[in-house]
Amino acid sequence: MNRRQAFRSMLSYAKPHRYTFLLIFLFSIIAIFADLLQPYLVSVLLDHGLAEGKGSLKMVLLFAVLYLLLVGIVFIFSYWQANMLQRAGQSIVAQLRKDLFHHITLQSMSFFDRHKSGSLVTNVSSDTETISRFFTQVVLSIVRDGMSLILIIGFMFYLDAELALYCMGLIPVIMFISWSFRKALRNAYQRSRAQLSRSVAFVAENLAGMSLIQAFHQEKEQTAAFKQHNRQYLRENLREVRTSVLFNRSFDILGNVSVALVVWFGGLAVLDKRLSFGVLYAFISYIRQFFQPINQITQQWNTLQSTLVSVDRIWRIFAVEPEVREPDEATAKHLDPEQAQGRIDFNRIRFSYTDHQDVLHDIDLHVKPGEFIGIVGTTGAGKSSLVNLLARFYDVKRGSIEIDGVDIRSLPSESLHRLVGIVQQDPFLYSGTIIDNVRLFNKEISREEVIAACRFVGVHKMIERLKEGYDTMLSERGSGLSAGERQLLSFARILVYQPKILILDEATANLDSHTEQLVQRALRVVSEGRTTLVIAHRLSTVQHADRIIVMRHGKIVEQGTHEQLLQQNGYYAELYAHSRGQVTKGIS
Structure with a gap:
């Protein structure tokens, strides 16, 4: 599966929330339109009220109320939009994380021979969190900032087409900067993510083998190895940050230069009576806002790149078919455990x-x-x-x-x-009570059955000596119990399942x-x-x-x-x- 197919597969998770996204799009348009009407409203007041000497306190009060009304509309619809987007985005990623974990549990042992546990942990936790940011940040930026850009251009052409055309000359410059940095940003992020995955895998392996490390006094050696991993990750992370900062600051400089040019050419037009002061004020406001959504979109570029990398990594896992396959329902056979002989x-x-x-x-x-x-x-x-x-x-x-x-x-x-x-x-014992470890969290197996099995294998007295008895919480891998006690619990587990x-x-x-x-x-x-x-x-x-x-x-x-x-x-x-x-x- 290539990256484009993987990305389409990820977007299919959004399908059940399509009506929610439609409402988010509608609320975004309302909030953006109300926000962009504010400079226009001020320009009307300046040109047709105060500048011509026709203004009155009643008119100023009316415009102030309208302005506050627009601010209220922006707040309400932006709030609804953000909440709905977070709910939809988190629900999508929760389902993705669930499906990924389920898919991993269905894999054959050969899969775990080839994939490090640390890398799989990164897939389930970090990569899905990156995709979460895509739905809650990148999608919001594409919808909100994309619509803002379109409406800003519309308002600029409505106010003064000639000055708007001059401003449109910035678009090729913006596209060139974006194209120039695209590959560098993607490579920097991929290198950073790959090194993070290696570091997580190294930590997971060392935590699992900590007893061996301490037994052979390898703490210094492993710490030195981790320092090397950590140093490399720091180096790659700083490379990514430098590239990102340079990318974003290029747009800041371009935005400030653009405002200066609008003030210069617009000011000359105002002096020549070819442009009203209110329109110039609105134009300066819009040119500032023109770069704001571009800046927001470009700041999400890293998130988009990280999403592409994470989607690629996750769907590589999804593409793995278990080598040990379930039989077809039509040809599957069943043996009754109670009737089976065991040959x-x-x-x-x-x-x-x-x-x-x-x-x-x-x-x-x-x-x-x-x-x-x-x-x-x-x-x-x-x-x-x-x-x-x-x-x-x-x-x-x-x-x-x-x-x-x-x-x-x-x-x-x-x-x-x-x-x-x-x-x-x-x-293997899980973090949980002794009862749950014996019955493996299967509530259909009663407490009495567990106790009877533990009595049968001779571990009951040991459990009774514990402060909480069968409700004693075991830490990971049952630390606190001897090897023999853990083994006896595993025998009790066998008894309750009766293979x-x-x-x-x-x-x-x-x-x-x-x-x-x-x-x-x-x-x-x-x-x-x-x-x-x-x-x-x-x-x-x-x-x-x-x-x-x-x-x-x-x-x-x-x-x-x-x-x-x-x-x-x-x-x-x-x-x-x-x-x-x-x-x-x-x-x-």
């Missing part, structure tokens, strides 16, 4: 994150309903990739994955994720031995009656599994029970011996 079939699947290198090679694996499967292997063996495909965070490149004989690509994501629950190595298939992605990798025992006990509780796939960093986690799948370089190289694999004296036995050696070394 899983990986049918000779191949998968790669890029087009050049497969990470899974012809995996053929069949899991019985209710079977407890352990998946082991060294880093990069393809363990997480395998379960990510089952959760359909990505799609297979070849082959198929089936649940109870149904290809998961034909299951709507809502139906699939009711069947498949996943507990990750670092469970038929459970995936644990190295859920005990970062736990101490005591906490691991608590989590293992919770695991036995939640896995009962469910098909369970456990990626194990510690082989002790899956020693009692019904079957252990051993992966190496994206292939299944061995499978069987713990005893069977040890008897084979193959790769698993080597991994087991290595893990036992580490344990012995740690004890000694």
